[in-house]
Amino acid sequence: MSTERMWKDQLYLEFARVGKSLSSPKRLEILDLLSQGPKSVDVLSKTTEMSIANVSQHLQTLLEARLVRFTKKGTFVIYELADPAISDFMLSLHSVCEKQLIEIRRIKAEFLQHNGSAEPIQLDVLLERMERGEVILLDVRPKDEYETDHIPGAISIPIEELEKHLSSLPTGKDIVAYCRGPYCLMSSEAVEIMKTRGINAHRLNEGVHEWRQFTEHLQ
Amino acid sequence: MSTERMWKDQLYLEFARVGKSLSSPKRLEILDLLSQGPKSVDVLSKTTEMSIANVSQHLQTLLEARLVRFTKKGTFVIYELADPAISDFMLSLHSVCEKQLIEIRRIKAEFLQHNGSAEPIQLDVLLERMERGEVILLDVRPKDEYETDHIPGAISIPIEELEKHLSSLPTGKDIVAYCRGPYCLMSSEAVEIMKTRGINAHRLNEGVHEWRQFTEHLQ
DNA sequence: ACGTTATTCAATTGATTAATTGAATTATTG
DNA sequence: CAATAATTCAATTAATCAATTGAATAACGT
Structure with missing residues (x-):
């Protein structure tokens, strides 16, 4: 085996460190959740319905690949993406997956229906109508995710509080709800709630990262 | 388990189909080679120094994830990337890996040294100097890769034929050699060969995909 | 110092993966 | 039709991975 072959093997072993992190559905979901903002193990456990021990083990794998990092806040360990470029990377991974695997579109369509x-x-x-002041954009994610990053001009009403706050919405304008992105159902659920109350509401498929990628392509 | 949880799990299982393909160093190398153009199992086997059976099994995995497709040419099965977006994706995967794993830069630096x-x-x-007609850009990859795609203005002299063709190179201009990209040593070796012959030569780190990404960012 | 909360670690188990080897298959040629 | 070349398949083996369970650890509050 030549030294060049050894070098190549070593190099690709390093690349595969990241690749291995992406081989688990659970870790991919954790990465997507962390794209929306830093979270504790407990929050990740509850959102993904995995055990705390299992979430922790997956986080150790992501740490090992340097995709995440953590800070401590009292007894809480707060995990976050190691670099914003990783959420951009997740966008491109999802893009490739959607393009190549028609099963994904089918699964999405079935569930949205x-x-x-x-x-x-x-x-x-949406962006045109917002510019004309015709719609209210509603961010229905948890408030800490809104505070981390959100589409400019959006109002934050986490979906758990939507029923309580419907009366505070401005009248005479359409409402558009958005959430974590194409693989999150909060906006769809929020629209159902508002339609039940006679509010003319729509959902936005994209999340804040997809919005940013879209606006960066316009420049 | 809620229907939403089942839906999420199903969705992420699909994403992980692609993720699993990226967990093997061997498959990552195969994807990089196919980014340079279609290749047979035999060519991939020789280039990666893996057995034909092993290469074939990895290709089945990549087929299963829809990252590659194939055509038959006589007894040869020619594999290629299923979509050009996959080589863009490989660029972003490498970019994340280089950014997060300093080991990669160290390994590269050690070997180039x-x-x-x-x-x-x-x-x-390089692009400025090419515009002024000051340098000759040399593509030292196999000719079929040059024919698939290359940096405009480049001349093709595969590295195995470089010694033979040195006399045909124009005199009075600097030579810049490029190859498959940052994880390929052909350009470095080509520069050594030319310097041994007294030719003022440099290497380009980027390959054709990195060049295209770079020029697309200028627009 | 002790109890509590949050998290990580270690061992275990069953499942999955990667490489090898030899057989089987596919396409071509004479 | 048989031989050849290229590729794929199947079985095996060893290694790796994922989830669970219970113990251990870390940080905080009283």
Whole structure:
């Protein structure tokens, strides 16, 4: 075996450190959740319905690949993505997956239909209507995710509090709800809640990262 | 377990189909080689120094994830990337890996030093000098890779034929050699060969995909 | 110092993966 | 039709991985 072959093998072993992190559905979901903002093990455990020990083990794997880092806050260990570029990378991973695996589109379509979801508003149409002051953009993610990052001009009402705050929404404008992105159902559920109350509401498929990627492509 | 949880699990299992493909160093190398153009199992086997049976099994995994597809040419099965977006994705995967894993830079630096490589020419400097007609850009990859795609203005002299063709190179201009990209040593070796013959030669770190990404960022 | 909360570690178990080896298959040629 | 070349398949083996369970650790509050 030549020294060049050994060098190549060593190099690709390093690349595979990241690759291995992406081989588990659970770790991919954790990375997506952390794209929305830092979270504790407990929060990740509850959101993914995995045991705390299991979440912790997956986080150790992601640490080992340097995709995440942590800070401590009292007894809480707060994990976050090691670099914003990793959420960009997750976007491109999802993009490749959606393009190559038609099963993903089928699964999404089946579930959105099951959820009673109408067609979402197009992002460019939303941006135009926001500029004209015609719509209210509602961020229905947890407030800490909104505080981490959100589409400018959006109002934050976490979905758990939506029922309580419907009366505080401005009247005479359409409402558009968005959440974590194409693989999150909060916006769809929020639209159902508002339609039940007679509010003309739509959902946005994209999340804040997809919005940013979209606006960066316009420049 | 809620239907939403089942839906999420199903979705992420699909994403992990691609993720699993990226967990093997061997498959990552195969994907990089196919980014340079379609290849047969035999060519991949020889280039990666893996057995034909092993290469074939890895290709089945990549097929299963829809990252590659194949055509038949006589007894040859020619594999290629299923979509050009996959080589873009490989660029972003490598970018994340290089950023997060300093070991990669160390391994590269160690080997380029071992290979006697000087500092490469910057891509923007190269493009300026090419525009002024000051340098000859040499593509030292196999000719079929050059024919698949190459940096415009480059001349193709595969490295195995470089010694034979040195006399046909124009005199009075600097030579810049490039190959498959940052994880390929052909350009470094080509520069050594030319310097041995008294030719003022430099290497370019980037390959054709990195060049295209770079020029797309200028627009 | 002790109890509590949050998290990590270690051992175990069952499942999955990677490489090898030899057989089987596919396409071509004479 | 048989031989050849290229590739794939199947079985085996060893290594790795994922989830669970219970213990251990770390930080905080009283």
